[in-house]
Amino acid sequence: MAGTSSQAGTQLDVHRCRFVDYVPASITAIAVPPTPLPRVRSQSAPSNSAHKGATRFPPIAVGRGDGNIELYEWSGVGETAQASSQSWVLHKILYAPVPSKVDNLIWVLRDPNSLRPGQTPILDDLRLFSAGGGSELLEWNLESGTIARTLSSQGGSIWSVSANASSTLLALGCDDGSIRIVSIADGVLEHKRKFDRVKTRLLSLAWGPSRPPTPRKPVTGAADSDDEDDEDDEWTDSWIIAGCADSTIRKWDFTSGRVLDRMVVDRQRGERTLVWAVAVLGDGTMVSGDSLGYVRFWDAQTCTQMQSYRLHGADVLCLAVGPEGRSIYSAGVDQKICQFSRVQVASGNTTSSRWIHSSSQRYHVHDVRALATWPMFIPLPPSVSLPPTTGRIISPLLFSGGLDISLNIKPCMVPLEHGDTVKVHNPLKTNPATSFENSWQARRTFHVRGLVHVARTARLLMLLRDKSVSVWRLTRLQNGTVEPDEIGLRTMLEDPDAEQGGWNKVLDMQLNVLTNLCCGAISDDGQWLAAADMYETKLFRLQHKGENIKPRRVKNLTSELLPHVASGSEDEVSTGATAMAFSPDSSKLVLGTSLSSYTLVIDLANAHDDLDNIRVLRRFEHHRMRDVILQPVSQAPRQLNGVHTDAVAMDVDEPSSSEMKSDAIAATSYEAHIRRISLITFSPDGQWLATSDIDRRVHVYNMDSIQHQCTLPSFESPVVALAFDPARTHHLVIVLATNRIRVFDVEVRTFPPSARAVCERAAPQLAKLRETVVGATFTRARHEPGTPAPGLVLWAYDWFCQIKLDAEAPAPVPSKRKKRGRDGDVADEVAPALSEDKELLALGTAAQQQGPKGKPLVINTQYRPLLFLGFMGDGDMVVVERPYVDILASLPPAYSKHKYGAS
Known part of the structure; x- marks a missing residue:
């Protein structure tokens, strides 16, 4: 690491790895x-407490x-x-x-x-x-x-x-x-x-409008009136249409199962046309998309074609109906998404509806395979009126995806029929516009968390694919460095084909799995490698022979794990895992089991010479607990029904009501409630272990005593990253899906006020970023006394930044807002002040750190798209990129039509 003072900026040697050939x-x-x-009669649905607080x-x-x-x-x-820059995140x-x-x-x-x-x-x-x-x-x-x-x-x-x-x-x-x-x-x-069979394949299906139940007069004195009302309140289905592979669309009657009508589409040069997509509107109008690029509208009564548009240069693969039923969206091989709108056309004294092409957008670069709208359209007959929308009006959204791997989300509001003017809000926070033509799309990239891992000491890089594992060795270059760039980073591996080398593949394993691989890990010393699917965990001892690595599988791992995952019920027994991690000294492997949500601590210390000498040290069940009861620590019982509570007490120092629930302890019911364990991380000294699940719960364990230390209160949004601070190994950093940061002291079970103030200063800028944090790490795994504390590095798909958690907290500035304390008194809410940028330093020069006032950190977008960002034991930063053009190059050629100069 090119060491400089914090005033001169932080300089790092960067391994820029673009040789990782991952294809999502x-x-x-x-x-x-x-x-x-909708309910025809006034019936109230039972209240469901699970929906309280739901979005x-x-x-x-x-x-x-x-x-x-x-x-x-x-x-x-x-x-x-109601609105979020990160919108939907992976659950x-x-x-x-x-x-x-x-x-x-x-x-x-x-x-x-x-x-x-x-x-x-x-x-x-x-x-x-x-x-x-x-x-x-x-x-x-x-x-x-x-x-x-x-x-x-x-x-x-x-x-x-x-x-x-x-x-x-x-x-x-x-x-x-x-x-x-x-x-x-x-x-x-x-x-x-x-239903009656036809001699062709049925490529697409759509149901016709449901018939509402017929209201009947109430009968007084009937003992079984409630049961009869339930039966009479059922909607009935009318008909179904299917897009076929023989240039036809067929319509079946639901009651008889017989074909009612047959609609024929055009053919080209005698070849059969494939009707890839069909949809039905509330008035019975049918819409089809076919392999000739046509979008056709069919009359509900006569089943004749009313209109057709050939706006696509190739197959129309999918259709979606807008939530209000007045817009249609089509997409396919030519990457274009077309919007059709229903308008009223006056002709003399009468008006009729007609479909027009209102807009086209091309923000995909390959075939579009799927379209969907929210809220989902339900074909209801015109006689059924929906209740009016109350409260804040949110723009409907269009979801699209295809071969270019990314999920795109775009507002698709259409003008109201009667010309009413209302304020519509864009929940994506991309721009104020909400129409399909003028709004900006939000993009959710492919899943990258857990794909790449590094062995810090052994300088190995591991890639996890669906059914295989690859390992590369990173070597230090003698003459491959360049002068630090404008942000203090010295790139070492710029070109994957460089003559000086810098990396070489040392292992490629194809694994025999039942499902796609869920997680993997490699120990820091490069001696152990593990990978797991939903049903089995595989552990390998890596034998280093020169430049090559030979794996030896630990064959008795499954038999060792089975007694600890068997629950005695009829549930399926599995030794698979959804999260895993090796301890820093490579003496332990911790698994979060897939189907049972146990946390298993496996001892590897005596298995270096004898692979059969492994054992499970402890099984924790905290992620299987259903309910968490919080009460003050001073009132917490040390035993529950005579059984020790295993140190689940937790003292929280004055948390704000927006961060978490009240302070406390956790006494839990032991009814199994399986929630997948998503994250596992060790502290740099190996003393602490933190785990998190998809229910936003975080548990901390003491690995010296192999005991449960504390339970953190549930957070307001999903936990996406965990990391321990090397300078204060008892400080746990929690990053949420909204890109907010929390720091928790696991020894004293409190949220340090100084760290909280620093995190709050970074919150406004991080919250505006569209991509959710993927990982959190620190610039060094170890902290030597007398040296600057390592900085926290957050990284996402297309950005990363550094935050110094040891910065001196700014003096609190009273704000005008009031809040009611726990004892009922109204007190001033203390808000952190935005002071000099010396508290939050990005990986950059002093000139950048002194940038515009009020900008607490610098977001670096030099490296993208990121599969991984981490640090070796000597401080070198490893950046694994997968350029988008390389991904597209691995796909079949996209549709392209030359408009000019074509012969």
Whole structure:
């Protein structure tokens, strides 16, 4: 490390690694949850306490080409519940069996009667189904992240899946030309009936408008009137249309299962046209997109073509209907997304509606495979009126994705029909505009957390793919450095093909796995490597022979782990893991098990010579606990029913109400409540271990005594990164999905006021960044007395910055805001002052650090897109980039049509 004082800027040798050949999977499906149908009679849904505090934005499911399904949740909370720069952030990944893919993805309501009409469902209210080109329909267990049930189509490959508006039936379009109706009401999954077969594949499906229940006069004195009302309040399905592979669209009657009509699309040079997408509007109008690039509108009564537009240069692969039913969006191979709007046209004394092409946008660079809108459109007949929207009006959103791997989100508000002028808010905070034509899209990149790991001492770099692991050795260059650039960074590995070398691949392993790999780790000394899928963890001892590495598998690991993960119930037993980490001295491996959410501490100290000499030191169950009861430490019992509480008491020093719940301790119920462990990290001295799960809970353990130390109060948004400060190894840094930072002292169980003030100064600038933090690390793993304290480095997909947590906290400045204290008194709220930039230093020169006043830190965007940012034991910074052009170069050529000079 090129050492200089903090006044002269921090200079670092940077290993800029672009040789990591990771190719993320493309997006093949996007699903947005439906909302309950309106109730014809005045019936109130039962209140659900789980919805208290929930946002109005639903979870989003994204299917990938490798079979994985990503679940996203809204990051905004409190004041940002209605708008957030980070919008949706990754909640969890459902890892797919090997091999598989996702072509169709469907959300349905678990119990529609438990929700109010128009209420946004949360994850517990939903069921998720998928199909991937085979003959099996999969239902996913959203808690464990595994497949709950499968159902054979009995008709060959499943080409299309669609759910009815009531969330009671699924329609499967099969390879044999028949529609299978599957019942999913009341939690079942079983075949119900089959429609008449046609001699072609059914590429796409859409349900017609549901018929509302017929109101009937109330009957007094009837004992069973409630049961009859429930039956009469059911919506009935009318018909289904299917886009076929023989240039036709067919319409089936739901009651009889017979074909009602057959609509024919154009052919070109005698070849069959494929109808890839169909949709139905509330008035019965049908919309289709085909392989000729046409978007066609069909009359509901006569099934004749009303209008057609050929705006796409190639296949139209997907359609989406706007939430209000007055806009249509089409996309496909030519990367363009077209918007169609319904307008009223006057002709004499009459007016009629007509569809026009209103806008086109091209912000994708490859095929667009999936479109979805929020709120999800439900085709309701014109006779059914929805309740008026109350409160703040939020712009609807359009989700799109395809071969260019990124999920794009764009506002798509259309003008109101009656010309009303209302203020509409953009929840993405991209720009004030909310129309599809004028708004800016937000982009959610592919998942990068946990893909790359480094062995600090051994100077090894590990890449985790779906089914394989690769390891490179980074060597120090003798003459490969250049002078420090304008931000104090000396790039060492600029060109992956440089003659002087600097890296070489030393290991490439193909693993035999049941699902795609979930997590991996490599020890700092380079002696151990571990990788896990959902069902098995594999541990390898790495033998270094010259420049090469030979792995030896620890074969008895599974048998050692099985007694500690078996729960005695009928639940599936698995030794897989969703998070893992080696201790700094490489003597321990900690696993967060996949299906049971145990934290297992494995001793490796005696296994260097004898690979069979490994044992589980301790099993912690804190991430399986359902409820957390908080009370003052002074009142905390030391025993519960005569059993020691295992040091779960926690003293919190005056936390603000916006940060967490009241101070306390945690006494928990021991009913199993599986929540996936997402993060595990050690302190640099190996004394402390911190773990976090997707329920925003953080637990800290003392590794000297192998005991639970404390439980942090639940945070207001998901935890995305954990790191211990090398200068104060008992200080734990927690980074949230909103890019806010918390620092917690695990020894005294308090939030240090000085660190809190520094973090609050950085909060406004970090909160404006669109990309959520992926990782947190420190510039050095060890802190030597008399040297400047290492700085905290936060990094995301396209930026990183440094924050010095040891900066002197500014003097508190009373603000005009008031808040009520816990004892009922109204006190002034102390707000941190924005003073000189010397407290928050980015990786840059003194001139930059003295930049514009009021700018507390400098965001560095020199390196992007980032797969990893970390530091070696000698202080060298490792930056792993995966240039977007390299990813695109690995894909099939994109559609391109020369407009000028074509022969």
